[in-house]
Amino acid sequence: xxxxxxxxxxxxxxxxxxxxxxxxxxxxxxxxxxxxxxxxxxxxxxxxxxxxxxxxxxxxxxxxxxxxxxxxxxxxxxxxxxxxxxxxxxxxxxxxxxxxxxxxxxxxxxxxxxxxxxxxxxxxxxxxxxxxxxxxxxxxxxxxxxxxxxxxxxxxxxxxxxxxxxxxxxxxxxxxxxxxxxxxxxxxxxxxxxxxxxxxxxxxxxxxxxxxxxxxxxxxxxxxxxxxxxxxxxxxxxxxxxxxxxxxxxxxxxxxxxxxxxxxxxxxxxxxxxxxxxxxxxxxxxxxxxxxxxxxxxxxxxxxxxxxxxxxxxxxxxxxxxxxx
Numbered sequence: 001x002x003x004x005x006x007x008x009x010x011x012x013x014x015x016x017x018x019x020x021x022x023x024x025x026x027x028x029x030x031x032x033x034x035x036x037x038x039x040x041x042x043x044x045x046x047x048x049x050x051x052x053x054x055x056x057x058x059x060x061x062x063x064x065x066x067x068x069x070x071x072x073x074x075x076x077x078x079x080x081x082x083x084x085x086x087x088x089x090x091x092x093x094x095x096x097x098x099x100x101x102x103x104x105x106x107x108x109x110x111x112x113x114x115x116x117x118x119x120x121x122x123x124x125x126x127x128x129x130x131x132x133x134x135x136x137x138x139x140x141x142x143x144x145x146x147x148x149x150x151x152x153x154x155x156x157x158x159x160x161x162x163x164x165x166x167x168x169x170x171x172x173x174x175x176x177x178x179x180x181x182x183x184x185x186x187x188x189x190x191x192x193x194x195x196x197x198x199x200x201x202x203x204x205x206x207x208x209x210x211x212x213x214x215x216x217x218x219x220x221x222x223x224x225x226x227x228x229x230x231x232x233x234x235x236x237x238x239x240x241x242x243x244x245x246x247x248x249x250x251x252x253x254x255x256x257x258x259x260x261x262x263x264x265x266x267x268x269x270x271x272x273x274x275x276x277x278x279x280x281x282x283x284x285x286x287x288x289x290x291x292x293x294x295x296x297x298x299x300x301x302x303x304x305x306x307x308x309x310x311x312x313x314x315x316x317x318x319x320x321x322x323x324x325x
Contacts, residue, residue, distance in 0.1 A: 029078050032064075034096065035089065037115040043096035044089035044116070049081030052149055052324060053122045056088040057113065057129035057136055060179065060191075062095050064088070067180045076310045083321050084126065089116050093182070093190065104193035110139040114147060126150040126324065128317070131158035131226070138199045141209050150324050151213040152317060156224045156280050160195045163274035167257060167267045169195070172227055174250040175236060184247065201287035202279060209287045214320040216313060218297040224280050228271040293320070 030045040045064055056077070061068035077086045091109055093099045103109070113136060117125060126149050127137045134157045141151060161172050176191040177184045201207040230236050240254040258264055285292060295316050302312035 029074050030064075030088070032096070035116050035119040037112070037119050040092060040098045040100065040112065040115070041096070042089050042092070042098070042112065042116050042119075043094075044087055047077045047081045047086035047088065049083070049085045052084045052321065053117075053120075053125035054080055054084035054086045054321070055113070055117075055125045055127050056086070057127050057133035058089065058091050058094065059130055059133040061181055062090055064090070065095060072307060072310055075308060076314065079311070079314055080317070080321075083318060087120070089113070093186075104190045106135045106139050106194050106197040109194075110136040110143070113140065114144055117147060123147070124149040126152065126321065128152040128154070130154035132160060132194060134158065135194060135197050135199075138201075139197075141211055141213075142200045142207070145209065145211055148211050150320065151211055152320065153213065153215040153217075154313070155217055156215070156277070156284060157199055158224055158226055159198065159276045159280070160191070160226055162225050162227065162271065162276050165267070165270050165274070167263065168227055168270065168274075170253065171231075171236065171257065171267065174253045175227075175230065175239065177250050178239065178244065178247055184250070199280075199283065201283045202276075205286065207287050208289065210291055211288070212320075212324060213288050213292045214316065215284065215292060215294045216297060216300075216316065217294060220298070224277040225271065225275045228275055231268055231271060 030047045033044055033046050035042045035044055056073070063070040063073060073088075077088065080086050090097045092103055092112060103112075113127075117123075124147055127140065129137055129152075131154075134153050134155065137151055137153065138157045141148060161168055172195060173188055173192055177188045179187055179191075181187060182190065201209070236254060237258055240251060240258045242251060244251065257267070300312045300316065303309050
């Protein structure tokens with residue numbers, strides 16, 4: 001027992017020394033700045049570079065500080081900065097950006113990005129993002145195409161709630177509330193604000209988006225229907241069995257849903273029948289037409305076991321950026 005405790009203490013000291021070293025000695029490859037949009041200020045990370053503006057559109061989390069801090073993207077952005085001006089703005093409510101208590105819907109967040117570009121004097125930019133950032137990207141493509149030089153989708157646009165089924169909404173709200181970005185009531189407000197977004201091209205078969213677009217997808221791990229994937233992988237069942245302090249109500253609601261076999265089976269069937277993956281895929285190809293280039297992750301050198309797996313995206317993205325110059 002003594003040896004085990006001693007090993008744990010040594011490990012803790014090593015980890016603490018590492019993180020202290022990272023914070024004190026390692027210079028981060030970006031500068032935190034503030035863009036003044038008038039009644040709204042947005043924090044953004046400036047990775048430098050020259051040329052075409054390349055804007056990372058934030059997904060669900062803040063990877064630059066806090067519980068989701070993740071330096072995985074940093075070398076990737078540094079590499080892109082050799083070819084473009086790389087900027088990573090944070091949405092309202094995150095980091096040092098203004099917390100307005102409202103405005104977390106896709107349309108408002110997309111207009112914030114347009115305001116961000118205006119504040120920095122950017123006429124056109126390339127937007128890059130994964131789910132659910134691809135919602136704002138699609139909104140801008142459909143409503144402000146003149147502001148885009150190109151789009152880089154890492155995955156198809158995601159529909160957080162696929163169809164109007166009460167149990168799917170209950171499932172999504174109580175699952176999403178457990179994320180540690182904010183206290184749970186704010187978390188619910190943030191995620192539910194964008195839960196029912198739909199791209200125009202899904203309803204309008206004549207919609208056309210004439211913007212050069214690179215799409216990198218993984219057909220084996222498609223997250224277009226997020227709730228279906230979470231149910232099929234058993235993630236919801238595991239969450240319903242958890243005992244996380246402060247989330248007793250949410251856990252109880254999920255547990256009641258999972259343990260009601262008839263109700264849960266009906267929900268599973270609904271999620272399968274209402275899976276938007278195929279309509280979204282067809283809609284993307286129809287709307288973007290010849291402007292869309294699709295690459296499959298399986299054809300890239302991506303090692304998801306490695307910390308720098310995202311670097312495998314560089315070759316197609318750099319090639320795409322070269323076509324825009």
